[in-house]
Amino acid sequence: MDAILFLIFATIAVLCAINLVVQKHPISSALSLIGVMASLAVLYLLLGGEFLAAVQLIVYAGAIMVLFVFVIMLLNAGAERRSNRSLMATLFGVPLLAAFLALVAYVIQRGLPPTEGVYFGGFTQGTPRAIGRVLFTQYLLPFEVTSVLILIAIIGAVVLARKEI
Amino acid sequence: MQSMTSVPLSWYLILSAILFALGVAGFVIRRNLITVFMSIELMLNAVNLSFITFSYQLKQVDGHIFSFFVMVVAAAEAAVGLAIILAIFRNRSSLQIDDISSMKY
Amino acid sequence: MHHLWLIPTIPLAGSMINLLFGRRLPKIAVSGVAIGSVLLSFLWVLNVLSGLGGLEEAHIERYFTWIQSGDFNVGFDLMVDRLTAVMLLVVTGIGLLIHIYSSGYMAHEEGFSRFFAYLNLFMFFMLILVLAANYLVLFVGWEGVGLCSYLLIGFYYLKKSAGDAGKKAFIVNRVGDFGFSLAMFLIVVTFGTLDFARVFAQAKDMPVEAGVGTLTVICLLLLLGATGKSAQVPLYVWLPDAMEGPTPVSALIHAATMVTAGVYMVARSSVLYLKAPLAMDAVAIIGLVTAVLAATIGLAQNDIKKVFAYSTVSQLGYMFLALGVGAFSAGIFHVVTHAFFKALLFLGAGSVIHALEGEQDMRLMGGLRSKIPVTFATIFCAAVAIAGVPPFSGFHSKDEILLAAHHHAPWMYWVGVVTAGMTAFYVFRAIFMTFFGSYRGHHHPHESPWVMLGPLCILALLSLGGGYIHIPHFLEPLFPLAESAHESTLVYISVAAGLAGIGLAWLMYVAQPGLPDAISRSFRGLYTLVYNKYFVDEIYDAVIVHPLRDGSRSVLWKGIDEGVIDNVVNGVGRSARNVGSVLRVMQSGYIRSYATWVVLGSVIVVAAISFLGGSR
Numbered sequence: 001m002d003a004i005l006f007l008i009f010a011t012i013a014v015l016c017a018i019n020l021v022v023q024k025h026p027i028s029s030a031l032s033l034i035g036v037m038a039s040l041a042v043l044y045l046l047l048g049g050e051f052l053a054a055v056q057l058i059v060y061a062g063a064i065m066v067l068f069v070f071v072i073m074l075l076n077a078g079a080e081r082r083s084n085r086s087l088m089a090t091l092f093g094v095p096l097l098a099a100f101l102a103l104v105a106y107v108i109q110r111g112l113p114p115t116e117g118v119y120f121g122g123f124t125q126g127t128p129r130a131i132g133r134v135l136f137t138q139y140l141l142p143f144e145v146t147s148v149l150i151l152i153a154i155i156g157a158v159v160l161a162r163k164e165i
Numbered sequence: 166m167q168s169m170t171s172v173p174l175s176w177y178l179i180l181s182a183i184l185f186a187l188g189v190a191g192f193v194i195r196r197n198l199i200t201v202f203m204s205i206e207l208m209l210n211a212v213n214l215s216f217i218t219f220s221y222q223l224k225q226v227d228g229h230i231f232s233f234f235v236m237v238v239a240a241a242e243a244a245v246g247l248a249i250i251l252a253i254f255r256n257r258s259s260l261q262i263d264d265i266s267s268m269k270y
Numbered sequence: 271m272h273h274l275w276l277i278p279t280i281p282l283a284g285s286m287i288n289l290l291f292g293r294r295l296p297k298i299a300v301s302g303v304a305i306g307s308v309l310l311s312f313l314w315v316l317n318v319l320s321g322l323g324g325l326e327e328a329h330i331e332r333y334f335t336w337i338q339s340g341d342f343n344v345g346f347d348l349m350v351d352r353l354t355a356v357m358l359l360v361v362t363g364i365g366l367l368i369h370i371y372s373s374g375y376m377a378h379e380e381g382f383s384r385f386f387a388y389l390n391l392f393m394f395f396m397l398i399l400v401l402a403a404n405y406l407v408l409f410v411g412w413e414g415v416g417l418c419s420y421l422l423i424g425f426y427y428l429k430k431s432a433g434d435a436g437k438k439a440f441i442v443n444r445v446g447d448f449g450f451s452l453a454m455f456l457i458v459v460t461f462g463t464l465d466f467a468r469v470f471a472q473a474k475d476m477p478v479e480a481g482v483g484t485l486t487v488i489c490l491l492l493l494l495g496a497t498g499k500s501a502q503v504p505l506y507v508w509l510p511d512a513m514e515g516p517t518p519v520s521a522l523i524h525a526a527t528m529v530t531a532g533v534y535m536v537a538r539s540s541v542l543y544l545k546a547p548l549a550m551d552a553v554a555i556i557g558l559v560t561a562v563l564a565a566t567i568g569l570a571q572n573d574i575k576k577v578f579a580y581s582t583v584s585q586l587g588y589m590f591l592a593l594g595v596g597a598f599s600a601g602i603f604h605v606v607t608h609a610f611f612k613a614l615l616f617l618g619a620g621s622v623i624h625a626l627e628g629e630q631d632m633r634l635m636g637g638l639r640s641k642i643p644v645t646f647a648t649i650f651c652a653a654v655a656i657a658g659v660p661p662f663s664g665f666h667s668k669d670e671i672l673l674a675a676h677h678h679a680p681w682m683y684w685v686g687v688v689t690a691g692m693t694a695f696y697v698f699r700a701i702f703m704t705f706f707g708s709y710r711g712h713h714h715p716h717e718s719p720w721v722m723l724g725p726l727c728i729l730a731l732l733s734l735g736g737g738y739i740h741i742p743h744f745l746e747p748l749f750p751l752a753e754s755a756h757e758s759t760l761v762y763i764s765v766a767a768g769l770a771g772i773g774l775a776w777l778m779y780v781a782q783p784g785l786p787d788a789i790s791r792s793f794r795g796l797y798t799l800v801y802n803k804y805f806v807d808e809i810y811d812a813v814i815v816h817p818l819r820d821g822s823r824s825v826l827w828k829g830i831d832e833g834v835i836d837n838v839v840n841g842v843g844r845s846a847r848n849v850g851s852v853l854r855v856m857q858s859g860y861i862r863s864y865a866t867w868v869v870l871g872s873v874i875v876v877a878a879i880s881f882l883g884g885s886r
Contacts, residue, residue, distance in 0.1 A: 002171055002172050003171070003172050006172045006176065006177075010176070010180045013180065013184060014180070014183055014184070014187070017183075017184050017187040017188070017207060018187060020187070020191055020200075020203065020204070020207060021187055021190050021191040021194060021195065021204070023200075024197075026197050026199045026200050026203075029191075029195075029199075029200045029203050030199075030203060033203050033206060033207060036184070036207060036210065037210060040210055040213070040214060043177070043180075043214065044214075044217055046172075047177070047217045047218060047220075047221045048221055049217050049220075049229055049232075051229070052213075052217065052229055052232055052233065055233065055236060056213075056236070059236055059240060060206075060210070060236060060239070063240065064206070064239065064240055064243045067243055067244070067247060068199065068202075068203060068243070068247070071199065071247045071250065071251065072199055074251075075199075075250075075251070075254050075260065077197065077199060077260050093189075093190065093193035093194060094190065094193075094194075097186050097189055097190050097193070100186060100189070101182055101183065101186040104179075104182040104186075105179050105182060108175050108178045108179055108182065109175060112174060112175055112178070115174055115222065116171065117171030117172050117173045117174065118171055118172045118173075118174055118177065118218075118221060119171040119172075122171075122221065123220070123221045123224060125224075125225075125226045125229075126220075126226065126229055130226055131226060131229055131230065131233070134226050134227070134230055135230060135233070139230050142234065146234060146237045146238075149237070149238070149241055150237065150240070150241050152241075153240075153241030153242070153244045153245050154244065156244075156245045156248065157244040157245050157247070157248040158248075159248075160245065160248035160249055160251070160252050161248045161251050161252070
């Protein structure tokens with residue numbers, strides 16, 4: 001059951017990701033990305049990350065992607081033009097990526113110690129309660145710092161989005 | 166029963182690597198600033214998956230916390246990044262990434 | 271501590287004030303700062319000397335370590351002994367008088383503040399030179415006065431001849447400084463230190479060198495330095511040209527102080543010279559040759575300042591003669607008296623030139639005796655002093671030198687006497703041509719202001735009575751008095767030579783004005799030779815300057831500079847550009863190609879980790 005679920009959603013994620021890369025129009029890419037995020041949320045759940053699965057859907061797929069779609073609509077961005085100016089990127093980029101992927105897969109296969117597989121319910125500390133406890137005790141300072149970071153980001157966004165720049 | 170239906174840990178990691186590589190591919194191939202930006206988000210997600218997988222493997226919640234922080238940073242980044250894209254578009258009326266090449270020597 | 275450092279630093283401060291703010295200050299403030307700083311320095315010298323008492327021992331003040339390298343150690347040290355004391359009084363005293371004079375002489379010139387800034391800077395370096403307690407500090411002053419000399423000779427920098435003269439002085443002095451530097455290196459190698467006290471203490475225990483030893487080489491190299499600075503054969507050629515500078519500069523730098531630096535330096539190194547008789551002979555012969563050569567040239571010059579310039583060269587030759595025959599104290603004595611009467615001659619000449627609005631040719635003067643009487647009276651005092659008429663100052667010092675020379679080698683005495691006669695002749699020739707007869711020019715002579723005449727009067731008193739300041743006696747602890755038989759016959763002969771010179775000048779330029787022309791006609795060749803200064807400048811031009819310039823142009827410039835150095839430099843640049851044009855492809859400015867490079871980098875890193883280090 002776990003394997004089937006993993007395979008289904010992993011396939012969806014990979015297909016959506018390929019679609020993201022292949023599509024020329026940004027709005028299709030954005031929708032594909034939402035698909036990737038949703039399927040990743042399911043995978044998080046399989047790994048025991050209940051809280052993160054919810055956050056992934058609400059914050060990522062919900063808020064951030066809405067922002068993206070909003071900007072795409074606002075700028076009325078059409079399909080991209082072809083250009084040959086970064087020829088090198090297209091020529092070398094894909095083979096390099098293939099090599100990269102092969103290498104990482106090799107490292108994972110060889111370097112990972114043999115352990116038991118992943119099954120649903122194997123990890124129970126991903127609940128909001130558990131995460132909240134760690135977040136507000138051990139990681140309190142980083143947590144507070146992120147709030148400052150977000151504040152700065154908000155101010156930065158406001159400044160950048162003003163008309164004068 | 167567990168061993169039958171369980172998924173090897175490496176599958177999750179390889180999925181993460183594939184998604185990351187696709188993100189990089191999008192970054193390199195696509196010419197639209199917004200699509201490039203979304204490719205970055207894809208890479209972040211791939212990394213998050215690795216974090217959570219290792220968190221499962223080590224039976225520690227810290228990986229979750231880290232992906233949580235990554236999400237926070239991604240949100241902040243999205244806000245600022247999209248604002249920058251807006252500013253660029255206002256100045257150049259273009260979202261073509263190759264039009265923005267003033268970083269050259 | 272007696273704060274010796276204040277002596278040079280006060281003029282330096284004055285120089286800096288005038289250099290930085292002089293343009294905006296009124297002239298009275300500029301000259302006030304300049305004169306005030308020298309006056310303060312002079313008073314401080316008096317204070318220090320009275321505080322130090324008899325100066326039986328040298329008083330040394332060590333301020334800080336300047337250069338340290340292994341065992342080698344040079345400090346910024348100043349010292350005062352009796353020799354320095356004499357020089358200090360001369361430099362600051364004469365310097366003060368000339369500063370006062372300059373404030374009148376330069377009153378209507380452009381660059382008033384620049385002039386005083388340079389003059390004060392000169393005082394600073396000159397005082398460093400005489401106060402130095404080791405060769406390197408002395409060298410700092412040595413180079414510094416050379417710099418100021420260059421700046422002041424070329425003071426009228428819009429005149430090409432002035433600029434050329436400045437450059438000539440600078441370059442000729444470089445030759446001498448080269449010798450001085452080599453001498454210093456040799457001193458370091460031999461003694462391991464540059465400190466006067468330690469060098470001389472070691473040298474005292476060394477044997478007198480019969481042939482050419484290390485000390486002889488050191489002394490000859492020092493002598494080369496001295497010939498440059500003190501305008502001796504063969505490097506005297508810059509001094510006559512240096513008369514392009516303002517007249518007070520000629521008086522201060524090129525008559526009274528800087529040119530005597532070589533004499534001072536040789537006297538300071540007397541311990542070394544006494545161990546190297548060969549070098550001593552070289553000093554004496556160079557001095558004698560210079561004295562005769564310059565005196566003969568001086569006979570036929572028509573520019574009043576040129577006459578006095580050659581006279582200076584000749585008198586410096588006398589000083590070197592004194593040093594060379596071992597009469598160091600007599601040499602220094604002559605430095606002092608010469609400073610009095612030669613500064614006076616130059617300042618008097620300046621007063622004449624000032625009166626005639628810039629005229630320097632004596633053929634266009636004459637009869638000025640009644641028009642500028644004070645100048646005439648003072649310059650006449652200087653003339654009798656330099657001519658060696660007893661009992662005035664020149665008589666005393668010249669007498670000491672000639673007697674010492676006679677003791678060393680009688681022929682030197684006779685050459686010296688002939689030169690003394692010539693000296694008297696050309697100085698009085700200048701006096702008679704300028705002040706006697708009838709006026710031949712077309713300006714309206716006017717007497718100089720008292721700010722100029724005051725220093726003249728003081729210097730006149732010193733020229734007349736300076737001989738009674740018995741400096742050799744004062745310097746006895748440093749330089750044992752050279753034993754010289756006080757034969758009154760020899761004294762009479764030299765006095766007679768001087769008087770004969772005066773008489774001949776009177777005969778030729780006052781009594782029988784047609785005589786000089788007749789003589790110059792009958793000795794046409796000789797006259798031309800002397801009139802053109804033995805063509806030394808032309809010979810140097812042909813033998814040294816032209817080959818050097820042509821060689822520089824064809825070999826160094828076209829060959830080495832353009833061919834080798836430029837090619838190497840351009841080649842480096844070109845190869846950098848070639849490499850850059852290859853690397854430039856990477857820096858396209860396109861974000862996507864940057865990303866590709868990042869991917870390439872991460873592939874390499876991951877590959878390295880997985881194949882090399884990652885396999886635990």
